[in-house]
Amino acid sequence: MTRRLAGIAIALAVLIGLVILYSSEFLTNAPAAVPASVQGGTAHLTLQTVPTYGHAPEPDWVSYLVQDPSGHWHHSTIFKLPAHSLVTVTLYQYDTSSGLRNPFLAQVRGTVDGTATLNGKPFSTASSDEASHTFTVPDLGLSVPLSGISSSAKNPCSAAPCPLSNDHNTITFSFRTPGPGTYRWQCFVPCAAAFIFGNGGPMQTIGWMSGELVVS
Amino acid sequence: MEATRIPEPSEPRHAIRIVGIWAGLTVICVPLVIFVLGPHIPPGHASQQSSDQHQINVVLTTLATPIVLMVWVYFGYAITVFRQAGETIVDGPPIDGNARIQLTWLSVTSAIVLGLAVYGTIDLFSASAAGAGGGQGPNPLAKPANVGSALEVQVIGQQWLWTFRYPGYGGVETATLALPVNREIAIHVTSLDVAHSFWAYELGVKADAIPGSDNVVYVKPEQIRSFQVRCAELCGLWHGHMNTTGRVLSQPDFGSWIAQQEQQYAAVTKQLPPYSHVYYPSPLRRAP
Numbered sequence: 001m002t003r004r005l006a007g008i009a010i011a012l013a014v015l016i017g018l019v020i021l022y023s024s025e026f027l028t029n030a031p032a033a034v035p036a037s038v039q040g041g042t043a044h045l046t047l048q049t050v051p052t053y054g055h056a057p058e059p060d061w062v063s064y065l066v067q068d069p070s071g072h073w074h075h076s077t078i079f080k081l082p083a084h085s086l087v088t089v090t091l092y093q094y095d096t097s098s099g100l101r102n103p104f105l106a107q108v109r110g111t112v113d114g115t116a117t118l119n120g121k122p123f124s125t126a127s128s129d130e131a132s133h134t135f136t137v138p139d140l141g142l143s144v145p146l147s148g149i150s151s152s153a154k155n156p157c158s159a160a161p162c163p164l165s166n167d168h169n170t171i172t173f174s175f176r177t178p179g180p181g182t183y184r185w186q187c188f189v190p191c192a193a194a195f196i197f198g199n200g201g202p203m204q205t206i207g208w209m210s211g212e213l214v215v216s
Numbered sequence: 217m218e219a220t221r222i223p224e225p226s227e228p229r230h231a232i233r234i235v236g237i238w239a240g241l242t243v244i245c246v247p248l249v250i251f252v253l254g255p256h257i258p259p260g261h262a263s264q265q266s267s268d269q270h271q272i273n274v275v276l277t278t279l280a281t282p283i284v285l286m287v288w289v290y291f292g293y294a295i296t297v298f299r300q301a302g303e304t305i306v307d308g309p310p311i312d313g314n315a316r317i318q319l320t321w322l323s324v325t326s327a328i329v330l331g332l333a334v335y336g337t338i339d340l341f342s343a344s345a346a347g348a349g350g351g352q353g354p355n356p357l358a359k360p361a362n363v364g365s366a367l368e369v370q371v372i373g374q375q376w377l378w379t380f381r382y383p384g385y386g387g388v389e390t391a392t393l394a395l396p397v398n399r400e401i402a403i404h405v406t407s408l409d410v411a412h413s414f415w416a417y418e419l420g421v422k423a424d425a426i427p428g429s430d431n432v433v434y435v436k437p438e439q440i441r442s443f444q445v446r447c448a449e450l451c452g453l454w455h456g457h458m459n460t461t462g463r464v465l466s467q468p469d470f471g472s473w474i475a476q477q478e479q480q481y482a483a484v485t486k487q488l489p490p491y492s493h494v495y496y497p498s499p500l501r502r503a504p
């Protein structure tokens with residue numbers, strides 16, 4: 001009887017320990033926040049989207065990456081930005097198209113003049129079917145569709161960080177940050193390959209297809 | 217209640233004391249609940265539906281007050297007056313049935329529960345509450361009288377954003393929700409991916425957003441103000457951020473707002489699928 005009770009107590013303790021371990025791991029393993037480079041009051045944020053990360057823990061997952069002020073690429077989706085400032089974003093897009101589930105998000109919204117540029121050409125609406133990802137901050141009303149590269153591209157990138165010698169689209173836009181706060185951003189293309197409805201894995205995990213703008 | 221103790225000649229009349237305390241507290245607390253707490257009970261008066269829900273919540277809270285007081289008073293009285301002195305704990309005499317108490321208990325609780333069921337059912341089908349809290353699909357049983365002239369607005373849930381379509385204005389889709397005041401609105405709620413739930417808290421409206429399903433709720437906003445829209449169904453990573461602020465505008469302001477939206481989104485409106493009560497978007501999966 002005593003031995004059975006002790007057995008149950010030990011099993012319960014192990015179970016509770018595992019739950020605590022899992023929860024604390026989940027709560028603390030957010031990627032490190034990477035600051036944008038700031039020059040003369042304007043912040044510059046340089047990002048890339050890659051079709052496959054190419055490294056552990058998830059080499060097959062689609063992902064965003066961010067460049068720090070010294071030019072190093074980081075696998076993070078948490079960006080530090082100054083408050084009440086102009087932010088110019090340069091985004092190198094290496095992935096092919098998946099298409100938007102809601103074509104409404106093909107519209108550029110919330111940028112400084114309502115437009116963005118794709119390989120140097122200004123645009124305010126993309127083709128819904130050609131979208132590969134979006135960069136959308138719902139609370140700021142900011143959303144920019146990112147058109148995919150051709151599916152027959154000769155020199156696609158397969159492992160991050162992707163060099164500019166691989167096929168890519170360059171998208172630029174600028175927006176103004178509000179007051180201090182943390183604002184979530186995400187991609188609205190169901191781009192998680194091999195997941196049901198394309199909305200699992202990298203779409204459900206911070207550090208891949210969504211993250212936060214830490215404005216301070 | 218006397219049955220729980222053996223009456224002794226010197227014993228005070230506990231039942232009369234308990235009922236006396238309870239009656240006194242009820243006389244004090246019920247008006248406080250109605251007149252002091254009542255006006256602060258949610259969801260307020262932003263729409264005909266929320267006013268109706270507010271009234272129901274006040275009635276229920278008022279009815280619950282004497283019941284809660286009876287429990288508390290008996291509880292407090294028992295632990296102070298019936299406390300056993302000394303160390304030995306002796307069981308009281310076994311209780312046999314008390315027909316009067318049992319009959320009173322059964323008839324009072326049955327009357328309250330059945331009465332509330334009737335009241336709730338009548339109210340659910342009344343014109344004022346029509347459709348609020350809907351989840352009855354495309355043909356709700358309760359509809360407002362002037363349903364034919366209602367303004368149709370579609371609410372679309374997706375991971376993790378609400379968007380809104382106005383079929384009466386070229387099917388324009390917007391990122392914000394605005395409604396005209398004093399006009400019957402038919403809200404059609406659907407989803408493009410998983411189950412969400414559209415909850416316009418101050419308007420007293422909540423309906424599940426289910427892919428392939430058209431859930432209709434009716435609301436008549438009566439105050440020019442803003443209101444919160446939340447997702448009330450756990451729907452993934454950013455569920456907790458799936459909220460937005462809607463606005464009730466005067467009819468002229470709504471007219472100019474919707475005209476501006478039509479203009480702003482003219483290009484993207486052409487890419488939207490034709491307005492429909494449900495959507496089966498492609499791709500549901502990403503091509504491998």
Ligand SMILES: [Cu+2]
Nearest residue numbers: 133187191209
């Ligand atoms: Cu994406």
Ligand SMILES: [Cu+2]
Nearest residue numbers: 412447451458
């Ligand atoms: Cu949701």
